[in-house]
Amino acid sequence: MDKTFATAADAVADIPAGASLAVGGFGLSGVPIVTIRALLARGVGDLEVVSNNCGVDGWGLGELLAAGRIRRVIASYIGENKEFARQYLGGEVEVELTPQGTLAERLRAGGVGIPAFYTATGAGTAVSEGGMPLRYAVDGSVALASEPKELRPFDAFGRTREYVLERAISTDYGLVRAAVGDRHGNLRFEKSTRNFNPLAGMAGRVTIAEVDELVEPGVLGPDDIHLPGIYVDRLVVLTPEEAAELPIEKTTVRARPGASAEPATPGFSAAEAGRDEIEGAR
Structure with missing residues (x-):
């Protein structure tokens, strides 16, 4: 039941080229940067990443992106990552933009075994009708566009409206950052770092958590656990120096x-x- 690994390099040693990753974080908050850098050092590429965004220029997932290791991204926005925008518009990376709440629910659904769900978000827009650019050609034309999604009317909440079918997301690996973890993999996240981390941890078939502090089983009370150990397979304990690297985006x-x-x-x-x-x- 002791899920600790000696180093982040050991924890990511079996992640192959072409793997899909659900990665926690929101901007620079709660990003599993040590695990990301260990993966960068391994040199694997052709990765598919599912995350709220793809980091910023030069930090977080932006480091993998700048090295050309990411093939496809499912995210809710591009943000101010200039390299991400350049690669997307230049046809170097495929991007599926998904409404933020929908992305969160797709990850959660993947973690609890729900294959798909209906939501009103995006119904009647390009999200459901298709045609959103997934990949551009080098000449700026659209090389690959999204397909239409299934719509179905429901009489709910006192009105009838159309809902779009969204499919769950599950990935080969989940990478998360937590404040505290015990040897069984139970995790507690600090304030806003909770963001997409529990969802990414749920969606990964093998989830790797880097933690600022390791405690013994039983120290975390039931109400203190934000992600149960059943979802976590590997733990990496950060050094004080690694834990202290907390840049501010703005x-x-x-x-x-x-x-x-x-x-x-x-x-x-x-x-x-x-x-x-x-x-x-x-």
Whole structure:
């Protein structure tokens, strides 16, 4: 029942080229960066990634993307990842954009054995009607477009409307980042890092979790467990240095209320005055 691995490299050693991965995180919050870098070091490519987004330029899944290791992405948005946008528009990577809530439910459904479900989200749009570009050609034309999805009317919630059939997602592996885990694989996520992590962990047939802190079984109470160990197969315990790498995607600062517009001390700026807000955002 002890699911700990000595290193992230050991935990990802059997992930082959062409594997599908469900990866937790939202922007830079809760990203399993150590596991991603171990996979990058292995040199495997042709990967299919399912995640809320594909990281940012130079960090998270953006590192795998920049190295040309990702073939296909299922995500809810491209965001401000310029390399992701460049590869998509240049025909280097296939992208299936999915409404965020639908993506979350598709992962959850895959984790609990529900093959498909109906949702009103996207009905009557390109999501259901098809034609969304999945892959572009080098000349900018659409090389591959999405197919129409099944629509069905339901009388629900006091009205009749059409719902679109969405299929569940399950992947070969799940990669997640948790604050605390026990040796049986039970995980607790910290605040907003909970995001897509439990869902990615549920959807992976083999799930690898990197954790900031390892505790013994029984330390985590039932109400403290956000993802049961039944979904987790491998644990990697991060070093303090690895756990502390928590970059901020967008840094915004403001002067403290009542502070002078001019620095009170030479070299002390308004940005520094708001440093405590930045630290709080971590």
